[in-house]
Amino acid sequence: xxxxxxxxxxxxxxxxxxxxxxxxxxxxxxxxxxxxxxxxxxxxxxxxxxxxxxxxxxxxxxxxxxxxxxxxxxxxxxxxxxxxxxxxxxxxxxxxxxxxxxxxxxxxxxxxxxxxxxxxxxxxxxxxxxxxxxxxxxxxxxxxxxxxxxxxxxxxxxxxxxxxxxxxxxxxxxxxxxxxxxxxxxxxxxxxxxxxxxxxxxxxxxxxxxxxxxxxxxxxxxxxxxxxxxxxxxxxxxxxxxxxxxxxxxxxxxxxxxxxxxxxxxxxxxxxxxxxxxxxxxxxxxxxxxxxxxxxxxxxxxxxxxxx
Numbered sequence: 001x002x003x004x005x006x007x008x009x010x011x012x013x014x015x016x017x018x019x020x021x022x023x024x025x026x027x028x029x030x031x032x033x034x035x036x037x038x039x040x041x042x043x044x045x046x047x048x049x050x051x052x053x054x055x056x057x058x059x060x061x062x063x064x065x066x067x068x069x070x071x072x073x074x075x076x077x078x079x080x081x082x083x084x085x086x087x088x089x090x091x092x093x094x095x096x097x098x099x100x101x102x103x104x105x106x107x108x109x110x111x112x113x114x115x116x117x118x119x120x121x122x123x124x125x126x127x128x129x130x131x132x133x134x135x136x137x138x139x140x141x142x143x144x145x146x147x148x149x150x151x152x153x154x155x156x157x158x159x160x161x162x163x164x165x166x167x168x169x170x171x172x173x174x175x176x177x178x179x180x181x182x183x184x185x186x187x188x189x190x191x192x193x194x195x196x197x198x199x200x201x202x203x204x205x206x207x208x209x210x211x212x213x214x215x216x217x218x219x220x221x222x223x224x225x226x227x228x229x230x231x232x233x234x235x236x237x238x239x240x241x242x243x244x245x246x247x248x249x250x251x252x253x254x255x256x257x258x259x260x261x262x263x264x265x266x267x268x269x270x271x272x273x274x275x276x277x278x279x280x281x282x283x284x285x286x287x288x289x290x291x292x293x294x295x296x297x298x299x300x301x302x303x304x305x306x307x308x
Contacts, residue, residue, distance in 0.1 A: 003307060005300055006052025006087045006283040007292075008230070009060025012041050014288040023288070030059030034068035042082050048296035051084055052281060054128070057092035062118050072121030079122070087281055088126040088202075088228055089115055090174070099156055100132050108156060109163045112171070116164040126227055127164055128202050129157075130174045131181040131190070133248070137241040145180045147189070153180070154193035161198030172200035172227040175218075177207045177252050178244050184213040191222055200277075201225045204285070205264045206232035210255050216265050219272035226276035230285040231269070231303060233262030256287060258295055260302040270306040282307070 018026050018040075030037040037059055045053065055061055069075040079085055097107040116127055131153055135143040143149075161171040173190065175181050181190055187208075191201065201222050205215040207230075219226060235257050242251045260266065273279055284299035286292065 003280050003282045004052050005050045005296075005303070006054060006281050007045070007048075007050050007296060008054040008056050008090075008283065008285050009041060010056050011284075011286045011289050011292045011296065012044060012060065014290045014292070016290040017044075017292060027059050030064065034059070034064050037064065038068045038078075042078070042084060044293050044296075045084060046082060048293045049300065050284070050296050052087040052283070053079075053084065054087050054283060055089040057090070061093060062089060062115060063093075066118075072118045076122040086119065086122045086124040087283065088124060088128050088172075089119055091115060091127065091129040098132070099153065102152075105156060105159060109159055112160045112164050113167070116167045116169040119169055120167050125169050126172060126200075127169050128172050128174050128228065129160070130176045131179050133176075133179050133244050134182070136244045143180075145186060145189075147193075149180065150189050150193050153190065154199075157190075157194050157199045161195075165198060170200050170227050171198065172202040174202040174230070175204050175207050177210045177238065177255075178242060178248055182207065182211045184208070184211070184218055187213075187218055187222070191225065196225050199225075200227035202228045202230065204230040204232060205269055206230070206234040206256055206262075206285070209234035209262075209264055210238045210252065212237040216268035216272050219269060219276070223272060223275045224277070226273070226278050228278040228281060228283060229273055229276070230283055231259060231299070232285040232287075233257040233259050233264050235262050253287065258286065259284065259299040266302060266306045270303070271308060274308045 015022055015026050020026050065075045097104040097111055164171055203218055208215040208218055235255050238255050242248055282303050286295045289295035
């Protein structure tokens with residue numbers, strides 16, 4: 001299988017890479033200097049031999065690209081001149097409408113349509129979203145991820161998926177730890193409630209493993225609906241109840257590992273991916289790598305060793 005390598009821009013968020021003291025300092029500097037931020041990210045991608053990028057939350061988001069290059073077309077011209085391309089964009093950001101609020105449907109759809117229009121202009125066709133986070137175990141009132149809950153989420157997903165499909169963009173859902181699309185049964189439930197013409201899957205091998213699941217089994221079960229996958233390794237399943245608040249992503253970090261150093265069955269994963277519509281892209285996700293070029297080169301080596 002011949003595949004292009006890609007990564008999420010979050011790979012480049014570690015303050016050491018920027019010689020800055022904190023993640024907040026990186027965000028502030030990138031906000032003030034978007035052109036320099038993107039120039040360094042693109043230089044690093046070129047050095048690592050990675051040609052695809054997934055846009056995510058700030059500072060590597062759609063708004064940052066627009067500030068740096070003036071327009072989606074300007075961003076695309078710069079990418080093309082460097083042999084790069086946008087693979088996908090994540091629905092992320094503090095201003096993203098909350099899916100838990102039943103009154104937000106029109107705003108949710110409009111937000112997705114705006115992101116989809118940007119993707120079309122940069123030559124991409126995949127919008128990645130996540131379902132809302134769970135609540136901390138024991139919190140009151142409890143949040144039950146059951147059939148009624150998934151019915152509501154499916155209704156929203158259908159509305160969004162149909163809307164962006166009018167622009168030639170597909171909507172895929174990412175399996176985030178401690179979200180309501182985390183455990184294997186969450187994924188199976190959501191997939192069974194959604195129309196495969198409008199709703200796709202973006203499985204993350206690390207996050208599925210962190211939930212005690214089998215990433216390979218999930219990928220095989222839903223192979224025909226996998227539009228893109230995040231290749232990431234896990235140390236072990238999360239074995240404690242985390243506090244689900246703004247710090248939960250940092251709490252999850254110690255359970256994550258570079259490709260090949262954890263518990264994911266990469267040979268099985270690669271084989272499962274080869275039977276999916278997203279087989280042509282290997283997106284190596286390395287959350288905030290201190291040396292992203294070295295980490296991406298190592299990840300490419302692991303992935304290349306198992307690709308069919």
